[in-house]
Amino acid sequence: MKKYTLLRTFMLFIAALILCGWFSIHTQAAITKGVKAPEQTVCFEPDTTSVLKNPLTGWVMYLGRAWDENFWQTQRYDAMPVNGGDSTVRVSDYAGTCYIRINWNMLESKEGKYVWNDPDSRIYKLLASVRERGMRLAFRINVDSRDQGQNTPLYVKEAGAKGFQDPNNSQIWSPYPDDAVFQQKYEKFLQAFAVAFDDPDKVDFIDAYGLGKWGEAHGVKYNDYSKKEEVFEWITDVYTKAFKRVPLVINYHRLVGDTISWAKPHPDSKRLLERAIAKGYIIRHDAFGMTGYYEQWEKDFARAYRYRLPIIMEGGWITGAHHRYWIDPSGKYREGHSEDVRLGEYEESRNAHVNMMDLRTGDEVASWFNTSFDLVNRFVREGGYRLYPTKVSFVNKARQGELVSMQHNWRNLGWGYCPTNIPQWKGKYKVCIALMDTGHSIVKKQIAEEADLSAWVQGCDGHYTTNISLEGLQKGSYTWLIGLVDTTKAYQPGLKMAVDKNLLFDGWCKVGTLEIGK
Missing domain, CATH: 2.60.40.770 (Immunoglobulin-like)
Structure with a gap:
C-alpha cells in the first residue's frame, strides 16, 4: 500500500513536471504571439x-480650343511674370490639371475617325504637351453650337438627326438632345472616347453633361420639353456606363437641364442633381465670384455636400475681357482691379471648401500670377487636401x-x-x-x-x-x-x-x- 502511494505520488510529480513544461512552452509561445x-x-x-499635384485637388488651368502644342511659349505659360516684376514661373509647376472645353466635331468630324488616334493632329499634340509636363487632363465635350462654331459633326445631321439652327448664324446647326439618332451616334462616340480616356493616370475628371449653352447644363433646347428628365437620365447613364475609373462631374446649376439660363431655382434641379450624384457624379460650379449668380441656393447645395463630395470651382467673371465685373452686386470689384475679383473668387471658394480652383486661360491666368500671386500660393497651402x-x-x-x-x-x-x-x-x-x-x-x-x-x-x-x-x-x-x-x-x-x-x-x-x- 505504501509502495503504491509512493508510486502514485511519484507519477503525479512527473505529470506535474510535464504539465509545467508544457505550460511554460505554451506560455512563451503566447508571449511571442502577443x-x-x-x-x-x-x-x-x-x-x-510645395505643390503636390495630387488628383482632384489644387489648381486647374484651361486650354484654348484653338491652341496648338506651342502655346506654352506663345502664351508665356512657360515664363509667366509674377507680381508685375521680372521674375517668371511656369504655370504647369502650379497647376496639376489641364481642362479643355472641346467639342464633339473637333474630336470626330468624320464618323469613326477619332483625332486622339492621329499623332499628326493638332489636338493629339496639344494633349501630349500637357502630359509631358506631368499634368492630368480634364474634359467637357460640347454639342450645342449656339454662340460657338459647329460643335456637333454634321454627319449626325446627315444621318437624320433633328435639330435647329443658331438664331444668330444660319450656317450653324445643333441637334435636339431628345433625338434618337443624335443619342445613338453620341453614345457610340462616348464609348470610344472612354476607351482612350477612362484612365486616371491621364485624366483627372470628365465634366459629364455637356448639353445646353456652352455645355453648362442650362439653356437646353429640346424638340419635346416633356423629355427633359428622360434626357437627363439618358446622358448621365451614358457617361456612368462608359467611365468607371475617372470621376464624373456635373454643374450644380439652379436650372440644370432646363431651357432658360437664369431665373429662380427650378423645383426639379435639386432632385435631378441628386439623381446624378447617386450614379457617382461629383459637383462643380461655373460662377464663383459672381455674387448675383452664385447665391444662397448654390451655397446651400455646396454646404449639403461638404466633405461628402469634392467641389470644383470655376470663376464667373472674365476680367481680361472687361466683362463688366465691376457691376457685381457685392460692390467689391473696382473697375480696372482684377485683383478684387480674384480675392472674391478665393473667399467664396474657401467658404465652399472647394478641392480645386481654376486659373482659366490667357488674361485670366496672367491676372492670377501678376496681381494675385499671393493667392495662388495661399491655395497651395490652404486649399483642397x-x-x-x-x-x-x-x-x-x-x-x-x-x-x-x-x-x-x-x-x-x-x-x-x-x-x-x-x-x-x-x-x-x-x-x-x-x-x-x-x-x-x-x-x-x-x-x-x-x-x-x-x-x-x-x-x-x-x-x-x-x-x-x-x-x-x-x-x-x-x-x-x-x-x-x-x-x-x-x-x-x-x-x-x-x-x-x-x-x-x-x-x-x-x-x-x-x-x-x-
Missing part, C-alpha cells in the same frame, strides 16, 4: 509650400516572427478633403506601413485597413494602431516607412504627402529603424 507595443515616437512638421503624418510610434527592436504594432496619426491641412469615398476611388488609396532592407528593397507591406483618408478634415485628425507581422523577415537592420499607396498599382505610393522631401524615399516617408534579432 503584440509588441511601440518603443519610440517621432513627430513630423508639415511641408506647407494636403495630408501628412503628424506622429508615428514604432518598435525599434524585435525578434524574428514577432507581431509588433505601430501607432500613426494623420492630418489634413487643407479646407477640402481627400475623396476616397467616391465610387471611382473606393478602396484605391490607403495608408500603408512598410519595411525596407539595407539594399533599399521593400520587404514588407501592411495596409492600415482601418484608416479612412476621406475622414481627415480640418479639426478631425486620424488616429490608428496597426499590427505588423515580422514573419519571414531575417534578422538584420530595416527602415520603417509609411505612405499613401495606390492599391491598383501593387501598393506603390499613389498620393504625395506634405512632408520634408529629405524624409522621402520613392514616395514613402522614412519613419525610423528596426533591428530584428533571433
Whole structure:
C-alpha cells in the first residue's frame, strides 16, 4: 500500500513536471504571439509650400480650343511674370490639371475617325504637351453650337438627326438632345472616347453633361420639353456606363437641364442633381465670384455636400475681357482691379471648401500670377487636401516572427478633403506601413485597413494602431516607412504627402529603424 502511494505520488510529480513544461512552452509561445507595443515616437512638421499635384485637388488651368502644342511659349505659360516684376514661373509647376472645353466635331468630324488616334493632329499634340509636363487632363465635350462654331459633326445631321439652327448664324446647326439618332451616334462616340480616356493616370475628371449653352447644363433646347428628365437620365447613364475609373462631374446649376439660363431655382434641379450624384457624379460650379449668380441656393447645395463630395470651382467673371465685373452686386470689384475679383473668387471658394480652383486661360491666368500671386500660393497651402503624418510610434527592436504594432496619426491641412469615398476611388488609396532592407528593397507591406483618408478634415485628425507581422523577415537592420499607396498599382505610393522631401524615399516617408534579432 505504501509502495503504491509512493508510486502514485511519484507519477503525479512527473505529470506535474510535464504539465509545467508544457505550460511554460505554451506560455512563451503566447508571449511571442502577443503584440509588441511601440518603443519610440517621432513627430513630423508639415511641408506647407510645395505643390503636390495630387488628383482632384489644387489648381486647374484651361486650354484654348484653338491652341496648338506651342502655346506654352506663345502664351508665356512657360515664363509667366509674377507680381508685375521680372521674375517668371511656369504655370504647369502650379497647376496639376489641364481642362479643355472641346467639342464633339473637333474630336470626330468624320464618323469613326477619332483625332486622339492621329499623332499628326493638332489636338493629339496639344494633349501630349500637357502630359509631358506631368499634368492630368480634364474634359467637357460640347454639342450645342449656339454662340460657338459647329460643335456637333454634321454627319449626325446627315444621318437624320433633328435639330435647329443658331438664331444668330444660319450656317450653324445643333441637334435636339431628345433625338434618337443624335443619342445613338453620341453614345457610340462616348464609348470610344472612354476607351482612350477612362484612365486616371491621364485624366483627372470628365465634366459629364455637356448639353445646353456652352455645355453648362442650362439653356437646353429640346424638340419635346416633356423629355427633359428622360434626357437627363439618358446622358448621365451614358457617361456612368462608359467611365468607371475617372470621376464624373456635373454643374450644380439652379436650372440644370432646363431651357432658360437664369431665373429662380427650378423645383426639379435639386432632385435631378441628386439623381446624378447617386450614379457617382461629383459637383462643380461655373460662377464663383459672381455674387448675383452664385447665391444662397448654390451655397446651400455646396454646404449639403461638404466633405461628402469634392467641389470644383470655376470663376464667373472674365476680367481680361472687361466683362463688366465691376457691376457685381457685392460692390467689391473696382473697375480696372482684377485683383478684387480674384480675392472674391478665393473667399467664396474657401467658404465652399472647394478641392480645386481654376486659373482659366490667357488674361485670366496672367491676372492670377501678376496681381494675385499671393493667392495662388495661399491655395497651395490652404486649399483642397494636403495630408501628412503628424506622429508615428514604432518598435525599434524585435525578434524574428514577432507581431509588433505601430501607432500613426494623420492630418489634413487643407479646407477640402481627400475623396476616397467616391465610387471611382473606393478602396484605391490607403495608408500603408512598410519595411525596407539595407539594399533599399521593400520587404514588407501592411495596409492600415482601418484608416479612412476621406475622414481627415480640418479639426478631425486620424488616429490608428496597426499590427505588423515580422514573419519571414531575417534578422538584420530595416527602415520603417509609411505612405499613401495606390492599391491598383501593387501598393506603390499613389498620393504625395506634405512632408520634408529629405524624409522621402520613392514616395514613402522614412519613419525610423528596426533591428530584428533571433
